[in-house]
Amino acid sequence: MMKSKVMLFVIVLLAVSAMAAFANGEKAPATAAAMPQRTINVLLWDDPYPKALMAMLPEFTAATNITVNIEMLQPPQVLTKTAISVTNTTTDYDVVGIDEGNVPVFASLLLPFDSWYKGTVYPKTDPKSVTPKMYSIGTWNGVQLGVPINGNLYVWMTRKDLIENPTYMSQFKAKYGYALGVPKTFKELLEMGTFFNENGIAAGFGPFNGGPAGVLSEAVFMWESYGTKFIDFTGGTFKVVLDEDKAVEGMEFYKKLMTISPKGAETMAHVERQAAFAADPKGVFSMFIWPAQIAAYEDPTKSLVAGKIAYSAPPAGPRGQAAVTGAWAIAIPKASKNQEAAAEFIYWWSSKAIADKLVQANTIPARTETLTNPAYASSKPWLPALADSMKVAASRPRFKEIGQVQDVVKKYWIMGITGAMPTRDAVRAIVKETNDILQKAGY
Amino acid sequence: MKGAGGHGSPVPFLLPALLIVFAVLIFPIIFSFVVSLFDWPLSAGGGSRRFIGASNYVDLVKDKEFWNSLKLQLGFIFIAIPLELVLGLAAALLLNREFQGGRVIRALILLPVFFLPVVSGMTWRFMLQPRYGALNNFLLALGAPEITWLGDPTFAYAAIIIQDIWRMWPFVFMLLYAGLAGISTDILEAAEIDGAHFSKRLFSIILPLLYPTILTALLLRIIDALRIFSEVYVMTEGGPGMATTLFSLYTHRQAFGYMKVGMASAMAIFLLVISIVFAVTLVRKNMSLEKLEERGGDR
Numbered sequence: 001m002m003k004s005k006v007m008l009f010v011i012v013l014l015a016v017s018a019m020a021a022f023a024n025g026e027k028a029p030a031t032a033a034a035m036p037q038r039t040i041n042v043l044l045w046d047d048p049y050p051k052a053l054m055a056m057l058p059e060f061t062a063a064t065n066i067t068v069n070i071e072m073l074q075p076p077q078v079l080t081k082t083a084i085s086v087t088n089t090t091t092d093y094d095v096v097g098i099d100e101g102n103v104p105v106f107a108s109l110l111l112p113f114d115s116w117y118k119g120t121v122y123p124k125t126d127p128k129s130v131t132p133k134m135y136s137i138g139t140w141n142g143v144q145l146g147v148p149i150n151g152n153l154y155v156w157m158t159r160k161d162l163i164e165n166p167t168y169m170s171q172f173k174a175k176y177g178y179a180l181g182v183p184k185t186f187k188e189l190l191e192m193g194t195f196f197n198e199n200g201i202a203a204g205f206g207p208f209n210g211g212p213a214g215v216l217s218e219a220v221f222m223w224e225s226y227g228t229k230f231i232d233f234t235g236g237t238f239k240v241v242l243d244e245d246k247a248v249e250g251m252e253f254y255k256k257l258m259t260i261s262p263k264g265a266e267t268m269a270h271v272e273r274q275a276a277f278a279a280d281p282k283g284v285f286s287m288f289i290w291p292a293q294i295a296a297y298e299d300p301t302k303s304l305v306a307g308k309i310a311y312s313a314p315p316a317g318p319r320g321q322a323a324v325t326g327a328w329a330i331a332i333p334k335a336s337k338n339q340e341a342a343a344e345f346i347y348w349w350s351s352k353a354i355a356d357k358l359v360q361a362n363t364i365p366a367r368t369e370t371l372t373n374p375a376y377a378s379s380k381p382w383l384p385a386l387a388d389s390m391k392v393a394a395s396r397p398r399f400k401e402i403g404q405v406q407d408v409v410k411k412y413w414i415m416g417i418t419g420a421m422p423t424r425d426a427v428r429a430i431v432k433e434t435n436d437i438l439q440k441a442g443y
Numbered sequence: 444m445k446g447a448g449g450h451g452s453p454v455p456f457l458l459p460a461l462l463i464v465f466a467v468l469i470f471p472i473i474f475s476f477v478v479s480l481f482d483w484p485l486s487a488g489g490g491s492r493r494f495i496g497a498s499n500y501v502d503l504v505k506d507k508e509f510w511n512s513l514k515l516q517l518g519f520i521f522i523a524i525p526l527e528l529v530l531g532l533a534a535a536l537l538l539n540r541e542f543q544g545g546r547v548i549r550a551l552i553l554l555p556v557f558f559l560p561v562v563s564g565m566t567w568r569f570m571l572q573p574r575y576g577a578l579n580n581f582l583l584a585l586g587a588p589e590i591t592w593l594g595d596p597t598f599a600y601a602a603i604i605i606q607d608i609w610r611m612w613p614f615v616f617m618l619l620y621a622g623l624a625g626i627s628t629d630i631l632e633a634a635e636i637d638g639a640h641f642s643k644r645l646f647s648i649i650l651p652l653l654y655p656t657i658l659t660a661l662l663l664r665i666i667d668a669l670r671i672f673s674e675v676y677v678m679t680e681g682g683p684g685m686a687t688t689l690f691s692l693y694t695h696r697q698a699f700g701y702m703k704v705g706m707a708s709a710m711a712i713f714l715l716v717i718s719i720v721f722a723v724t725l726v727r728k729n730m731s732l733e734k735l736e737e738r739g740g741d742r
Contacts, residue, residue: 080699083485105486105702211680212700263573266594266683272572280574400486403700411684418683420596 035065035120038341040094043081045328046072048295049150050097052361053349060348064121066341075099076211082106091335094342097328098146100137101213101406104398111332113144117340122347129350131368133393138329140398146329147350150292151364151371153393154221154323155385157277157297158182158286158310162202163192171195183286183315186225190256196285197260204260206276206287209414210269212406216396217324219413221288222250224324224394225317231397231405231434238399238443240434244427250317251416251423258417266418278303288314290326294382295362311385313392323389324396327366359383401441408433472715479708486702499709508685508693509710515600516690520668523604523611527664528657530608531615536649539623553617555610564674567606568593593679596686603675603687607668615660622656623649662725669718690714 044050050072057068071093073081079102085092086109098106118124127135130148138146162168163180172180172195183189193204208214223230228243228250258265262276262284270293276283278297281304289297300306314323330349332342348354355365359376364386370376377384397405409430416426479499483492503509538549555563570577571592579589593599626649634644650657672691675681681688681696688696690710698707 076699083699083702088487088491108487108491209683263579263589264591264594266591267599267679275575283574400484401701403696403702407685407696407700410682414682414684418594420684 037065037067038338039067039069040338040341040345041092042068042070042095042097042345043078043085043093044070044072044097044330045075045078045099047292048361049292049358049363052295052358052363053354055361056354056357060345064341064344064348066344068345075213079105086333087335089335091333093333094336094338095330095332095345097149097330099213100148100325100327100329101396101398101402103137103145103329103331104140105400105402106331107140107143107145109333109335110145111334111336111339113138113147116332116343116346119344119347120340122344122351124343125347125350129352129368130366131371131390133325133390134327134366137325137327137395138331146331147346148327148366149330149350150327151366151386151390152290152292152327153325153386153389154217154288154314155291155294155382155389156182156286156312156314157289158312159202159277159284159305160308160310161305162196162285163310168196168201171199182310182312184312185315186253186317189286189315190253190260193257193260193285200282202282202285203262203265203276204285205257206273206284207254207258207261207265207268207417208270208273208288209266209417212403212410213326213396214269215410215413216406217326218254219250219409220394220396221314221322221324222254222317223247224322225314225319226250226253227317227319231399231438238397238438240431240438242427242431244424244431246319247427247430248423251413251427253317255417255419255423266414278305280304291364291382291386294364298362309381311382313385313388321392322394323392325393399441399443401437404437405434408437472712475708475711475715479705479712481705483704484702485698485704492705495705499703499705500713502706503709503713508688511685512688512690512693515686515688516669518600519604519607519671519689520665523607524661524664524668526608527612527615528660530612531617531619531660532653532657534612534616535619535623536645539620549620553613556613556617558610560610560671560674561677563606563610564677567602567609567674568678571602594683596683599679599683599687603678603689606674606678607671610674611664611667615664618656618660618663619653622653626652658725662722665721665725666718669714669721 050070054070057070061067071081078097079099082093082096082098082102083106086096086106088109091109096106098110113127116124125147127144127147130138131151133153134148134151138144138148163182169180172192175195176191178188180192180195183192189205195204196202197204208218220230223242223246226246226249228246229241231238232241233239234241262268262272264272268276273284273287274293274296277287279302297303297309298306314321330346332339332346336342350365350367352367352369355367355370356373358365359370359373359380362380364371364382371383371390372387373383396402412421412426412429412433415421416423421429480494480496481492482495482498534552538545538552558566569575571579573579573589573591573594576592578592583589590598592602630648630652631644634648639647670691671689672695675687675689675692676695679687681692691714694707694710694714697703697710
């Protein structure tokens with residue numbers, strides 16, 4: 001009697017398990033031990049985000065029996081190495097990180113997302129899980145080629161220790177007639193920055209004048225804020241649509257910001273900006289940040305302003321706000337011999353569980369539900385700011401010849417904002433030389 | 444397999460060496476030249492290339508940034524290397540004697556040569572940082588205004604030259620010191636006894652005898668300076684604007700910024716031609732045996 005009850009229980013248990021698996025429509029998860037040992041090579045950019053991911057890799061390897069060799073390089077070197085190491089027929093890497101501007105450059109070498117393997121351990125990434133403004137960065141010509149992996153776009157940082165200082169608050173109010181705070185408009189940014197700069201408290205602004213891609217971001221930020229686009233895809237081709245007057249106004253305003261920026265602003269790149277904002281009490285009052293770098297600014301061992309930064313969307317220009325996107329997509333080269341393992345790795349990385357852990361490490365995944373999770377809003381104050389920035393996101397132009405265009409913009413933008421050339425002449429030179437590049441490229 | 448003199452032919456013995464020379468020296472040059480005749484976008488993978496003849500060379504000649512980079516590169520060579528030679532020679536003359544601590548000083552002078560170029564570039568970048576850089580702090584202490592060294596086109600160009608002089612003059616010193624040590628003291632002492640003062644000894648004895656060493660140093664430095672890249676890349680990335688985009692940086696940008704391998708190869712071939720012109724001018728016209736014998740005869 002007892003024996004038959006046990007038998008009945010076992011049968012019912014098996015039936016329920018089978019039905020549950022059937023209802024889910026998925027295979028029972030394979031155990032790592034049952035999976036073959038595989039190794040994949042991954043090329044990523046070097047910042048706190050991939051570094052935080054590296055700490056979690058043992059978990060992935062334990063679940064999949066896949067060993068991941070991650071190589072991290074500075075962004076320009078990622079581009080160089082990808083160009084050398086990935087071809088139509090061979091590749092040194094099974095997964096590559098690609099800056100959004102370069103997705104068109106490598107599009108022909110990447111495996112379309114639709115052709116990626118279905119995950120064995122982790123389900124295939126749902127494109128809808130990605131923040132909508134970020135989704136397009138992984139696509140080219142309407143084909144999704146990579147999974148956008150970080151929610152990187154302009155977020156504004158302002159030093160709370162300065163704007164909450166009672167003395168500065170009263171002095172500023174007495175002079176300008178309104179309250180000191182996070183600058184909401186360009187006018188406020190200039191006036192508050194000038195106030196701090198003139199009084200020797202801190203430089204008013206931290207520009208970015210480093211690499212060509214970053215300089216183009218600043219130019220697009222200004223131009224969009226003044227109501228003009230740079231290049232548009234219209235009528236099946238790329239055209240320069242820059243409104244000269246608005247572009248000049250944007251450049252002139254940036255020129256004013258340069259006068260309240262730290263010495264050496266003409267060549268300020270991320271290293272100098274971070275040193276000025278986070279390590280120098282007289283450094284910088286307010287500037288943009290790529291959220292991917294926030295972890296370094298909020299690390300008390302590296303930053304004097306950790307926990308003392310007010311985050312917001314960028315201040316508005318005369319025609320509104322603009323937050324330039326600078327996200328990365330991760331993709332699988334067509335030539336990879338480990339496409340299945342590579343896809344598994346990307347599915348794991350883009351999963352909700354990992355996104356939640358990455359947020360805890362002060363980094364910015366691209367998943368909407370993680371970025372907008374109210375549970376993180378108080379402990380991660382940049383997330384609500386990021387959500388606000390997403391509403392006014394603006395992208396840099398993307399096409400194969402963007403490298404040449406970036407150099408043209410950088411050359412004349414720097415000359416314009418430093419006074420080495422009249423701003424109108426600089427804008428005209430940008431338009432002329434960009435048109436030459438587009439024409440030569442057959443657009 | 445018998446040679447003219449009844450000996451075995453030398454070809455089998457030379458063949459391995461010739462093969463190695465071809466593989467490591469000749470083939471890359473031929474390959475670069477062939478690539479320079481193609482439109483080969485690096486980003487399109489290995490397969491997508493199109494023969495375009497001399498179009499890359501024609502485009503280069505029309506490209507004002509190409510000429511700008513060449514001008515900057517040649518300016519760099521003609522400013523930095525003479526100064527390195529003067530400094531190296533002066534130090535070699537000064538230290539070519541025995542004195543207390545001489546060996547230590549000579550060893551210390553050589554230290555910058557052992558700096559990795561990329562480390563040297565980064566060190567100078569931080570040293571020249573206007574706000575927290577060592578140089579400006581020193582100048583500020585003396586009452587000078589803050590200077591944005593790498594933000595001004597002229598200062599930035601001067602900075603990369605000074606960095607190179609700092610790092611490489613000890614190399615010239617090393618060569619010239621070795622050359623000086625090889626000059627017989629008997630000649631110099633005899634000249635001194637004959638009443639020749641220092642400048643007479645320098646221009647009539649030391650420099651003529653050092654001539655081959657100076658030429659060697661010059662040639663090595665020119666070849667090295669034509670290839671300068673990493674220190675400038677980390678110091679300025681070619682900026683501000685294009686103010687320090689030397690030839691090598693522009694070649695790199697063509698290859699990995701614009702993905703134009705054909706164009707970058709055309710620039711590499713151009714650089715090779717320049718190098719050959721320098722080498723032929725220096726070696727063939729000044730270091731031929733006849734010339735050296737002539738100079739020996741003069742002495």
